[in-house]
Amino acid sequence: MRRVDAALPFLGPAALLVAVGVIGSQTSLSLQVDFAQALVYAAIVIALYVFVGNSGVISFGHISFVALGAFITGVLTVPKESKEFVLPGLFPVLQDHTISNWQALALGAGVGGLYALVVGIPLMRLSGLAAGIATFAVLGITHNVFSNWERIGPGVQTLSLVPSTTSMTQATIGTLLVALVAYAYQRTRSGRLLRASREDPLAAQASGMHIYSHRLVAFTISGALAGFAGALLVHLYGSLTVGQVYLELTFLTLAMLVIGGASSLLGATVGALFVSLLDSLLNRAENGTGVLGLDFDLPHGSRLVILGALMTLVLLLRPGGITGGHELSLARFRLARRGRLLTRSRT
Amino acid sequence: MDLQSLVDAIALGSLYALVAVGVALVFGVLRIVNFAHGELITAGAYALVLTDEYGSGIAILVCVGVVIVLALLLDRALRPLRGHGPATILVATFAVSFLLQSIALLAFGGQGNNVSVLPGLNGAAHLGDVDIRWVSIVSIVLTLLLLAGTGIVLNRTSVGLQMRAAATDFRAARILGIRTNLVIALAFVIGAVMAACVSVLLAVQAPFVYPTFGANILIPALIGVVVGGIDRLRTATLGAFTIGFATSVLGELLNSSHRVYLDSYVFLLVIVVLLVRPEGLFSPFRAGTVERV
Numbered sequence: 001m002r003r004v005d006a007a008l009p010f011l012g013p014a015a016l017l018v019a020v021g022v023i024g025s026q027t028s029l030s031l032q033v034d035f036a037q038a039l040v041y042a043a044i045v046i047a048l049y050v051f052v053g054n055s056g057v058i059s060f061g062h063i064s065f066v067a068l069g070a071f072i073t074g075v076l077t078v079p080k081e082s083k084e085f086v087l088p089g090l091f092p093v094l095q096d097h098t099i100s101n102w103q104a105l106a107l108g109a110g111v112g113g114l115y116a117l118v119v120g121i122p123l124m125r126l127s128g129l130a131a132g133i134a135t136f137a138v139l140g141i142t143h144n145v146f147s148n149w150e151r152i153g154p155g156v157q158t159l160s161l162v163p164s165t166t167s168m169t170q171a172t173i174g175t176l177l178v179a180l181v182a183y184a185y186q187r188t189r190s191g192r193l194l195r196a197s198r199e200d201p202l203a204a205q206a207s208g209m210h211i212y213s214h215r216l217v218a219f220t221i222s223g224a225l226a227g228f229a230g231a232l233l234v235h236l237y238g239s240l241t242v243g244q245v246y247l248e249l250t251f252l253t254l255a256m257l258v259i260g261g262a263s264s265l266l267g268a269t270v271g272a273l274f275v276s277l278l279d280s281l282l283n284r285a286e287n288g289t290g291v292l293g294l295d296f297d298l299p300h301g302s303r304l305v306i307l308g309a310l311m312t313l314v315l316l317l318r319p320g321g322i323t324g325g326h327e328l329s330l331a332r333f334r335l336a337r338r339g340r341l342l343t344r345s346r347t
Numbered sequence: 348m349d350l351q352s353l354v355d356a357i358a359l360g361s362l363y364a365l366v367a368v369g370v371a372l373v374f375g376v377l378r379i380v381n382f383a384h385g386e387l388i389t390a391g392a393y394a395l396v397l398t399d400e401y402g403s404g405i406a407i408l409v410c411v412g413v414v415i416v417l418a419l420l421l422d423r424a425l426r427p428l429r430g431h432g433p434a435t436i437l438v439a440t441f442a443v444s445f446l447l448q449s450i451a452l453l454a455f456g457g458q459g460n461n462v463s464v465l466p467g468l469n470g471a472a473h474l475g476d477v478d479i480r481w482v483s484i485v486s487i488v489l490t491l492l493l494l495a496g497t498g499i500v501l502n503r504t505s506v507g508l509q510m511r512a513a514a515t516d517f518r519a520a521r522i523l524g525i526r527t528n529l530v531i532a533l534a535f536v537i538g539a540v541m542a543a544c545v546s547v548l549l550a551v552q553a554p555f556v557y558p559t560f561g562a563n564i565l566i567p568a569l570i571g572v573v574v575g576g577i578d579r580l581r582t583a584t585l586g587a588f589t590i591g592f593a594t595s596v597l598g599e600l601l602n603s604s605h606r607v608y609l610d611s612y613v614f615l616l617v618i619v620v621l622l623v624r625p626e627g628l629f630s631p632f633r634a635g636t637v638e639r640v
Binding site: 125140254302 | 452577
């Protein structure tokens with residue numbers, strides 16, 4: 001029983017991800033993209049969770065790692081014969097090599113993790129708002145450089161002709177892998193220490209914990225997962241612009257994390273799947289296409305209003321997020337039941 | 348770098364400073380970074396669009412009114428969040444901002460609306476052999492007047508004293524009988540007046556209003572506020588001014604091949620300053636309250 005309880009924080013999110021994958025693969029081809037996108041968003045949000053959820057420090061910079069993973073792997077998987085024409089300005093090393101799907105995913109994780117490590121070494125000393133603004137500055141720099149430097153990417157043009165290798169299966173397995181790494185990390189000594197420092201940094205430091213180094217570990221792992229998710233993303237869409245991996249995605253993924261409940265893996269998963277599936281549903285309703293047999297029609301532009309209102313409502317009514325930041329746990333369930341019994345017997 | 352661009356740089360810094368006052372006052376009493384402050388500016392600008400035909404005077408009055416009412420509604424809406432974690436509050440005010448932006452998008456469309464408020468201000472004043480746009484001069488003078496006014500309210504009136512007390516120690520102030528809701532509402536109203544002024548000045552300079560009109564100035568101003576030191580009104584305002592001024596000057600100094608990387612240079616400076624002085628560039632030394640690991 002205890003072993004089951006220990007694995008539940010992974011099994012819960014994993015069951016949700018698999019369910020979305022399975023349901024998605026049964027639907028029509030046009031719907032499948034929505035489900036696969038929900039899974040890839042879940043991968044990004046879980047990557048974000050590994051740092052933000054465990055450390056309690058907010059980061060606006062994670063989409064930089066997604067962008068780097070997406071553009072580097074996207075550029076490298078564009079077939080070589082068309083690359084000379086669509087991306088003439090590239091560095092020779094990017095121009096002359098073409099890599100496979102598996103290599104792209106591994107490379108995404110590698111560059112994401114490396115970038116996060118380099119950025120994290122100076123920045124992880126910061127906390128609170130200073131950390132938020134500094135990571136935002138990293139995002140700003142990444143965006144600015146990718147928009148203008150045509151030796152490493154498409155600049156302001158759309159990166160296109162990327163093979164769409166992120167199928168439903170790959171999205172599901174990839175996201176499961178991300179969730180597994182997140183779960184494994186939060187069970188390590190480093191992960192637990194970091195969570196302790198989230199609750200009370202002074203007490204954690206007084207107990208001899210070195211907050212900086214554990215934040216750096218989490219930031220690097222989180223960056224690697226984000227880069228991996230970026231590789232999934234670009235191979236799902238088949239094309240990408242710098243604008244797609246900037247402010248909107250940053251705020252959207254942060255909102256997903258907080259709406260689900262920022263301090264649990266379950267929260268990250270629930271928030272990402274809930275918000276992105278809802279967004280797709282509203283999008284379809286807006287375009288007048290029926291969903292799941294329901295036929296309803298919304299005026300154009302109302303999707304964002306409904307989404308915004310919902311986000312606001314969830315946060316105002318349930319500031320801890322949908323899951324309240326708790327993992328799935330039998331012990332909690334038993335405690336809650338006992339609590340109810342106790343109150344009942346008292347009355 | 349000539350006098351003309353120097354004045355323009357000061358004018359841009361002034362606008363950022365006006366935005367900063369609203370953000371810093373609310374942060375002072377509530378410890379909330381209000382992302383939705385940018386939408387107050389947007390709302391003001393749309394109010395100008397809708398009342399364009401009645402003349403600039405009426406349009407500006409309506410603009411100020413609309414912004415103040417929206418600020419008070421915002422104060423009411425954010426009340427349930429008081430006392431929650433900073434991440435939740437940050438995302439919640441962002442969600443409100445996103446909601447208001449999408450309402451603007453639904454109501455006015457994404458194409459943008461033209462506005463012609465006080466068009467005369469775009470003309471140039473001839474001082475000797477330099478031409479300076481009137482709107483730059485008005486921005487600077489108005490900012491100085493508004494900052495002085497805020498200083499008088501905070502330092503010379505009873506309610507200002509109460510606001511400073513609430514900013515220093517919210518709980519103690521409340522125990523001592525300060526009507527905190529009134530103080531908070533006042534912080535929102537002062538910020539709203541500034542936001543309305545920013546709407547008008549921005550609308551004069553760039554007479555084209557779109558849903559992210561305010562957010563586009565809020566983000567750099569907010570960065571400036573944190574870089575300067577969000578804890579104090581003075582440091583926050585100075586920080587925002589510095590960002591506006593520095594961006595403008597740096598843009599002038601960089602040659603054209605580097606100018607596209609202007610944002611990167613500014614952000615790099617921001618990171619360096621934050622690493623050296625995370626408590627704020629202008630905060631007094633030995634403030635010693637900032638956590639650093």
